[in-house]
Structures are given as structure tokens and as C-alpha cells.
Amino acid sequence: DAGVIQSPRHEVTEMGQEVTLRCKPISGHNSLFWYRQTMMRGLELLIYFNNNVPIDDSGMPEDRFSAKMPNASFSTLKIQPSEPRDSAVYFCASSSTTGGNTEAFFGQGTRLTVV
Amino acid sequence: AQSVTQLGSHVSVSEGALVLLRCNYSSSVPPYLFWYVQYPNQGLQLLLKYTSAATLVKGINGFEAEFKKSETSFHLTKPSAHMSDAAEYFCAVSPGSGGFKTIFGAGTRLFVKA
Numbered sequence: 001d002a003g004v005i006q007s008p009r010h011e012v013t014e015m016g017q018e019v020t021l022r023c024k025p026i027s028g029h030n031s032l033f034w035y036r037q038t039m040m041r042g043l044e045l046l047i048y049f050n051n052n053v054p055i056d057d058s059g060m061p062e063d064r065f066s067a068k069m070p071n072a073s074f075s076t077l078k079i080q081p082s083e084p085r086d087s088a089v090y091f092c093a094s095s096s097t098t099g100g101n102t103e104a105f106f107g108q109g110t111r112l113t114v115v
Numbered sequence: 116a117q118s119v120t121q122l123g124s125h126v127s128v129s130e131g132a133l134v135l136l137r138c139n140y141s142s143s144v145p146p147y148l149f150w151y152v153q154y155p156n157q158g159l160q161l162l163l164k165y166t167s168a169a170t171l172v173k174g175i176n177g178f179e180a181e182f183k184k185s186e187t188s189f190h191l192t193k194p195s196a197h198m199s200d201a202a203e204y205f206c207a208v209s210p211g212s213g214g215f216k217t218i219f220g221a222g223t224r225l226f227v228k229a
Contacts, residue, residue, distance in 0.1 A: 033217065035219075093159075103164050
């Protein structure tokens with residue numbers, strides 16, 4: 001398996017624009033997580049899905065953020081409208097919870113810069 | 116509820132010296148515990164994990180960690196630091212069963228001096 005695949009790796013956008021980050025989890029994994037990493041706040045869990053269903057979105061900072069998982073092999077994190085303070089590295093991770101939790105496997109991240 | 120506390124945001128050691136990165140956790144259910152490493156501009160990679168089997172867990176790159184329930188600790192050690200160990204290290208906790216949320220500590224950046 002190629003691991004968790006995120007796209008794009010880098011995104012530069014202007015304030016007010018819509019940004020969509022994409023994630024393909026590892027095949028067979030049934031949990032998917034979106035994290036945001038900044039120098040100030042460290043690694044924050046934004047939302048996680050289990051079997052394509054959002055379980056906990058309490059980490060989503062504002063209504064400008066939304067995430068979907070239409071099927072087991074694809075998820076998106078959308079920011080609309082984007083703001084400079086959204087600049088961060090966004091990670092997607094997946095894991096299998098069958099038979100007990102296993103470790104999360106991380107993608108390479110998307111570095112978002114909002115100017 | 117679960118939480119993780121990593122003591123020390125920065126640790127500096129000399130090459131060849133002992134590495135000790137501290138992690139304390141709280142969990143209302145038997146936990147699974149993990150250590151991850153992050154190299155610059157990369158995602159997190161698993162170093163090792165504790166899943167209620169042996170309390171001393173060996174991982175990759177010569178790292179190991181010991182689960183101590185009485186101290187609610189899961190400290191990461193390596194007998195002899197190498198320059199390539201310089202990175203950020205994250206301790207994480209998740210419920211052993213019945214839940215899916217993995218909580219990460221704030222991270223400890225390890226510096227290795229020549």
C-alpha cells in the first residue's frame with residue numbers, strides 16, 4: 001500500500017478563497033482523522049470519522065471548516081472562506097479499529113499558506 | 116477522558132548520551148500508548164506502541180519505552196543518541212477498545228549535539 005495520500009502537498013491561496021484538502025486513507029482502514037499542526041498550538045485533532053461517519057468534530061475551529069467522507073477511500077477538508085490564521089500544516093491519518101485500536105498512519109501533510 | 120502530558124518541549128543531549136523523553140497520561144479505561152517521531156517537513160511515523168502486552172516495548176531505531184501503570188507514565192529512552200535522532204517526538208494515547216480518538220501530547224523536540 002502507498003500509505004495515506006494527501007493532496008496537494010503545498011497550497012498558497014488568498015484570504016477569502018475556498019480551499020479543499022484531499023486525503024486517501026490506507027485501504028481497509030475504517031477510521032480517518034484530520035489534524036492541524038502549528039507552532040503555537042501543536043498538533044490538534046479537528047475531526048475523525050469511523051466507517052465514513054463523523055464521530056467527533058468538536059475540534060473543528062469554526063463553521064468555515066467542514067469535512068466530508070463520501071466513501072471509505074476519500075475524504076476532504078474544506079475551508080471557506082480562508083483566513084491568514086488558517087495557515088498551518090494539515091495532516092490526514094487513518095487507522096483500523098477492527099479488533100481494537102491500532103496506530104494511526106499519517107500522510108505527508110498539506111502545508112497551507114493563506115496570504 | 117484521556118490526556119497526555121510531555122514534560123519538556125525541548126531536550127538537548129550529546130551524541131552517544133542517553134535519551135530520555137517523558138510522557139505521562141491519564142485515561143479512564145486501559146489505554147493504548149504510542150510514541151511517534153516527526154522529521155522536518157514530514158508526517159508522523161510510529162516508533163513504538165503499548166497495547167497491554169509486555170510493559171517494556173521495543174521500537175525502531177533502538178528506542179524503547181516502559182509502561183508504568185502506578186506512575187501513569189510511558190517514558191521513551193534510547194541508550195546512545197545519534198545525530199539522526201534529532202526530530203520532534205510525540206506521545207499519544209487512545210482507548211484500548213470501544214473508542215477511536217487518539218490524543219497527542221504537545222511534542223518534545225530533541226536536539227543532538229556533536
